[in-house]
Amino acid sequence: MEVLLSDPTVVWSAPTITALCVSGAATLIAGTAAVVSYLVYRTQADPDVAVYAESDEGRPSIVNLIIENKGNASAHNVRFSWEGKLPANAYGVSVGGEDKSEQMKEGPLVHGIPFLPPGGKRVITWGQYGGILKGLDGRTMEVRIEFASKRRLRRGYRQHETSCPLEILSFEATDASDRNWDKKIADNVDKLKSSIERESRNWMHKLDDMQSNGTPEQAGEPSDDSAQEPEGSEGQR
Numbered sequence: 001m002e003v004l005l006s007d008p009t010v011v012w013s014a015p016t017i018t019a020l021c022v023s024g025a026a027t028l029i030a031g032t033a034a035v036v037s038y039l040v041y042r043t044q045a046d047p048d049v050a051v052y053a054e055s056d057e058g059r060p061s062i063v064n065l066i067i068e069n070k071g072n073a074s075a076h077n078v079r080f081s082w083e084g085k086l087p088a089n090a091y092g093v094s095v096g097g098e099d100k101s102e103q104m105k106e107g108p109l110v111h112g113i114p115f116l117p118p119g120g121k122r123v124i125t126w127g128q129y130g131g132i133l134k135g136l137d138g139r140t141m142e143v144r145i146e147f148a149s150k151r152r153l154r155r156g157y158r159q160h161e162t163s164c165p166l167e168i169l170s171f172e173a174t175d176a177s178d179r180n181w182d183k184k185i186a187d188n189v190d191k192l193k194s195s196i197e198r199e200s201r202n203w204m205h206k207l208d209d210m211q212s213n214g215t216p217e218q219a220g221e222p223s224d225d226s227a228q229e230p231e232g233s234e235g236q237r
Contacts, residue, residue, distance in 0.1 A: 045152065047075035049116065051109070051143050051164045053126065055174065061093060063132060063171060067108055067122040075147040076157060078113040082143045086166075087135025090127030101127065101135035109143075116147075132168045140167040 048071035056062040069075050090101035104110060108122045126132060143164050148157040
């Protein structure tokens with residue numbers, strides 16, 4: 001089968017047209033694969049700075065703010081910005097009451113970080129669940145992050161921008177929000193008291209058994225009274 005295109009002097013056969021279509025499709029697939037490979041490379045080679053909240057394992061009621069570079073390249077000139085009031089030192093285990101939290105006015109979130117290597121962290125003590133919840137007024141705050149990374153093949157820096165949501169409601173009913181510490185202390189004291197009383201009873205039973213089963217008469221040994229003769233016995237003899 002032959003097909004005439006715009007130029008009547010050129011005759012295109014079906015195999016030729018099929019080969020051209022296959023070649024075009026292969027070129028398109030190769031170009032797409034190259035773009036995907038480049039994007040994957042960029043993802044693995046660029047820094048990735050994030051801000052998130054995390055419970056303090058050593059202080060169960062405390063919540064920390066973590067700034068971390070999760071990428072594989074160093075981040076330069078890291079800057080943060082947000083709208084509204086970002087609470088700081090927001091202590092308080094009770095949700096009720098007045099908001100006594102401060103506003104974030106110092107630290108790496110305010111002054112930025114000049115250099116953050118891969119895996120680098122900054123840990124900020126944020127506060128406690130009740131205080132943070134009141135400071136944020138129950139809302140989610142968006143923190144914008146801007147930073148730069150060195151170019152691989154050319155001089156200069158590449159600019160990056162991302163954002164991270166900060167919230168505290170997801171910590172509800174977790175160790176960070178469990179504020180009944182007085183009850184926990186009382187329960188532990190009661191357990192300790194019960195353990196001491198139980199051990200005391202066991203030792204008292206053991207002492208009673210020793211006194212009832214270990215007297216000198218029952219063991220076949222002379223008692224102190226029988227071992228001593230009464231005064232004047234020698235004179236009578």
